[in-house]
Amino acid sequence: MVQARTPAIAWRPEERVIGRGPRRRSPSLIAGSAILAILLAMAVFAPLLSRYGPIPQDTSHALLHPSRQHLLGTDQLGRDVWVRLLYGARIDLVIGFLAVLLPFVIGSTLGCLAGYFGGWTDTLTMRAVDVILAFPFFVLVIAIVFVLGPGTTSIFIALAVTDWVSYAWIVRAEILAAKRQEYVLAAQALGYSRKRIILRHLLPNVITQAIVYAMSDIVFAILAIVGLGYLGLGVPPPTPEWGSMIADGQQFITTNWQLATIPGIAVVVTGLALSLLGDGLADLLRPE
Amino acid sequence: MDETFLSVRDLHVEIPTRRGVVHPIDGVSFDLGEGETLGLVGESGCGKSMTLRAILGLLPRGARVTTGEILFRGRDLLSLSKSELRDVRGRSIGIIFQEPMTALNPVMPVGDQIAEGPVAHLGYPRQGGRERALDLMRQVGIPDPDRRFAAFPHELSGGMRQRVMIAIALSCEPDLILCDEPTTALDVTIQDQILKLLLQLQDSTGMGVIYVTHDLAVVAQMCRRVAVMYAAQIVETGPVESVFVEPTHPYTLGLLRAVPHFDKVKDVLDSIPGIPPELIDPPSGCRFRPRCRFAEEDCAAGAFPLIPLAGDHATACRHWTSCRDSVLADPVIAQNAIPSLDGLPSARRGE
Numbered sequence: 001m002v003q004a005r006t007p008a009i010a011w012r013p014e015e016r017v018i019g020r021g022p023r024r025r026s027p028s029l030i031a032g033s034a035i036l037a038i039l040l041a042m043a044v045f046a047p048l049l050s051r052y053g054p055i056p057q058d059t060s061h062a063l064l065h066p067s068r069q070h071l072l073g074t075d076q077l078g079r080d081v082w083v084r085l086l087y088g089a090r091i092d093l094v095i096g097f098l099a100v101l102l103p104f105v106i107g108s109t110l111g112c113l114a115g116y117f118g119g120w121t122d123t124l125t126m127r128a129v130d131v132i133l134a135f136p137f138f139v140l141v142i143a144i145v146f147v148l149g150p151g152t153t154s155i156f157i158a159l160a161v162t163d164w165v166s167y168a169w170i171v172r173a174e175i176l177a178a179k180r181q182e183y184v185l186a187a188q189a190l191g192y193s194r195k196r197i198i199l200r201h202l203l204p205n206v207i208t209q210a211i212v213y214a215m216s217d218i219v220f221a222i223l224a225i226v227g228l229g230y231l232g233l234g235v236p237p238p239t240p241e242w243g244s245m246i247a248d249g250q251q252f253i254t255t256n257w258q259l260a261t262i263p264g265i266a267v268v269v270t271g272l273a274l275s276l277l278g279d280g281l282a283d284l285l286r287p288e
Numbered sequence: 289m290d291e292t293f294l295s296v297r298d299l300h301v302e303i304p305t306r307r308g309v310v311h312p313i314d315g316v317s318f319d320l321g322e323g324e325t326l327g328l329v330g331e332s333g334c335g336k337s338m339t340l341r342a343i344l345g346l347l348p349r350g351a352r353v354t355t356g357e358i359l360f361r362g363r364d365l366l367s368l369s370k371s372e373l374r375d376v377r378g379r380s381i382g383i384i385f386q387e388p389m390t391a392l393n394p395v396m397p398v399g400d401q402i403a404e405g406p407v408a409h410l411g412y413p414r415q416g417g418r419e420r421a422l423d424l425m426r427q428v429g430i431p432d433p434d435r436r437f438a439a440f441p442h443e444l445s446g447g448m449r450q451r452v453m454i455a456i457a458l459s460c461e462p463d464l465i466l467c468d469e470p471t472t473a474l475d476v477t478i479q480d481q482i483l484k485l486l487l488q489l490q491d492s493t494g495m496g497v498i499y500v501t502h503d504l505a506v507v508a509q510m511c512r513r514v515a516v517m518y519a520a521q522i523v524e525t526g527p528v529e530s531v532f533v534e535p536t537h538p539y540t541l542g543l544l545r546a547v548p549h550f551d552k553v554k555d556v557l558d559s560i561p562g563i564p565p566e567l568i569d570p571p572s573g574c575r576f577r578p579r580c581r582f583a584e585e586d587c588a589a590g591a592f593p594l595i596p597l598a599g600d601h602a603t604a605c606r607h608w609t610s611c612r613d614s615v616l617a618d619p620v621i622a623q624n625a626i627p628s629l630d631g632l633p634s635a636r637r638g639e
Contacts, residue, residue: 181390189344189383190404
């Protein structure tokens, strides 16, 4: 075959950045990931950052105010609040991420199939979504955890059952819009299989929305875990967990305000970081 | 091989709508020889693109072929199973779309998109697919392919994107390329580059091309034969030189007269009066009758099949002589205005 003559083409300077090079990173992405990195580092290096264990009690030093020995004071059982905060981050962050993973996978898969194939697949999926959406989210989660009994596994199951609907909803809508795009017709015209079209062409185009949503959803998951912990349906004591710390601390709010307030601030900061990260990812993942 | 390369026979497509049944293709027939280029011209909505989609079995939802056959190397594409059809698509028949920005996957590097065909259809390994893609990128004149391989479509200019599209269409070495207005979205200098590239590639690969466009100048440059479509039917077909110089259908004449010329600047551009008919309830008899200045009483009823004329030329007009007389009195194109065939590759000359 002959080589086509290459015409002289003047490349516009802004087109020189090609491929997976550095792309615009928004301040929210940087701020969000920085805060989250600090939180994760605190969780990972908790043993190195603490002088005490999170669980052993020392009632002779109960309800101490912040001091050099106890940075954030101690709770009613004499446990160091700073140490429990660090170990609590381990539980809350890990459960938060894991609790979103399952709904993300289930919801995206079902949404993808419903959106692409339509017909009864779509009807069945979307009616199931309607049924679950008919209940208030948190009430349904509490009910499921209550039936299954408190604990981490129950929280995972409850969130998997209730939370996949958001992902199914988002991904289905995105697929419905994307499958009318010409590049899908082009992929069909090139004779690619349906599996290839869905996995290689449609999914990468629609999954960004679900990923961005997942970031804010981790906040919801953590809030759900904290809320369940506060209600006594979460991770059983004595495991340190922010929700139960808030619940335990609130009775001492007049004398030792930091007991309930500090874990509350931790929840807020985590939520903020994830929201910022979600915003930043939304900018980063959309190529146009 | 005596069978025709591609033969579309009496193709009818219908789309049921709430207001009635639309026939976007109503009895279209044409042949394409091995390595030949056919131009398919007509106004928007006359069924050009629909014909291409019918060939690939990719009609829009709801549309279906009612009768007719599409014989590709003797095999009726309409009778193939889904998996057989998938094998023909991309592998034997490639397609180039009008707007490469929307026809390319926005989140996949262009190199991967070019390599995908060979990997999916021809069983290339990953690395082999990459080599093949780089090769194709060189072939379609993309400078610095190693760097462009990882580029996303939005990082390339329109002309480069269309080159990528062409590389994708060529990736499995198809025998037939369908071009759906591939240069309409490009500016004229890039259009010229792309057309030259297509001619060159056709010359080197010997593939057949169906070129859908509404740009008569492009047809004159690209094709040896042309078929003019109006309201879901082919109204005139023949060699480009003959059809453009001596049109025998009033619609073709109207199209040619509507082309603006540099050398004959007029105050008012010629146009065809009226609008194309609705395809739910087309006019009886000749569909062009309401807009035709040569129309006579017998045009209002009956069928209007193509009448073969001398020199492989055919027209659907019963009164084609009046059309020809009008052309003789006032030529549309000076005899020498059709580009001289000397400067073009042999595929264009076709002999």
